[in-house]
Amino acid sequence: MASQPTIKNINTYFMKVASWNVNSIRTRQSQVIDWLKNNPVEVLCLQETKVIDQDFPRLPFEELGYHLYIFGQKAYNGVAIFSQQPMEDVTMGFTSIVGESLTQEFDEQKRVITGIFQGVRIVNLYVPNGSEVGSEKYHYKLRWFKVLKEYLKKILEESTQELCVCGDFNVALEDKDIYDSKRKENHIMASPLEREALRDILTIGLKDGFRKFNDEGGHFSWWDYRTGGFERNRGWRIDHHYLTDKLYEKAISCIIDIAPRKLIKPSDHTPVIVEF
Known part of the structure; x- marks a missing residue:
């Protein structure tokens, strides 16, 4: 493994954290x-x-000097963190933080x-999509958000680290996060209950890193494969970095890199990078 720089405190060391829904790491x-x-x-x-953990293509990323932390399953979902230095206190899932009584299924x-x-404590999330407003999966998503709030509250109560909560939230929080906000109330990822659930989570002390630097619409992180979504810029901003106050103040940039979305057979999402 390649040699790495000495770990420094965030007060003196710039670092970048990227979030990317890759829609299959093997692909x-x-x-x-x-x-x-x-x-x-x-x-x-x-x-x-x-991909399940034992089939994750670890070696190419380890050869780049990254340490890999993986929580996967076959064909669906799955999250991972790559870091240039070993991470501390790595846990997977809700249960290890809030216990089985809340996490259920x-x-x-x-x-x-x-x-x-x-x-910095980094929380990487893949929020359920919800499928369709009013469906069973939609109500699962709303319940999932309630558990997420308890999970993040517990982390904040029991740690001294600043918090970066990032990932695919499957929610466009504002109308300007959607290329066309008409009929949004009946659209998954923009319904009032989904937005309310995410805003409720943010009340524990989290701010949108991207909006610190850009308050305009027209900036998206996901484009549907269908109907030429990317080519027509018919996108949604649903991938976010939410930061606690001190970390928010330390943030010096947050950008959406659309270059990977221009590639042949890309993910439908593109990276979002915050720098402190």
């Missing part, structure tokens, strides 16, 4: 490798890896992983 393996070579971020959080799907890097 997008070469694209992620190439992106990391050109964008050697300190931490990369992946969603929808879609929610950890059957591999959607949550967290660890501490350079004094």
Whole structure:
């Protein structure tokens, strides 16, 4: 493994954290490798890896100098964190933080992983899509958000680290996060109850890193494969970095890198990178 820089405190060390729903790490393996070579971020959080842990293509990323933390399942879901230095206190799922009484069936799907890097606790999430407003999966999503709030509250109560909560939230929080907000109330990822659930979570002390630097609409992180979504810029901003106050103040940029979405057979999402 390549040698790595000495760990420093976040007060004196710039670091970049990227979030990217890759929609299958094995399908997008070469694209992620190439992106990391050109964008050697300190931490990369992946969603929808879609592979069980023992089949994850670890070696190419370890050869780039990354430590891998993986929580996957076959064909669906799955999250992972790559870091340039070993992470501390890595846990998977809700149960290890809030206990089985709250989590019930929610950890059957591999959607949550967290660890501490350079004094910052990073929580990587793949929030359920919800399928259709009013459906069983929709109500599952709303219940999932309630457990997420208790999970994050517990973390904040029991740790001294600043918090970066990132990932695919499957919610466009504002109308300007959608290319066309008409009929949004009946559209999954923009319904009032979904937005209310996410806003309720943010009340525990989290702010949108991207909106610190850009308050305009027209910036998206996901484009539907259908109907030429990317080519027509018919996108949604549903991939986010939410930061606690001190970390929010330390943030010096947060960008959406659309270059990977231009590749042949890309993920329908693209990386979002915050820098402190």
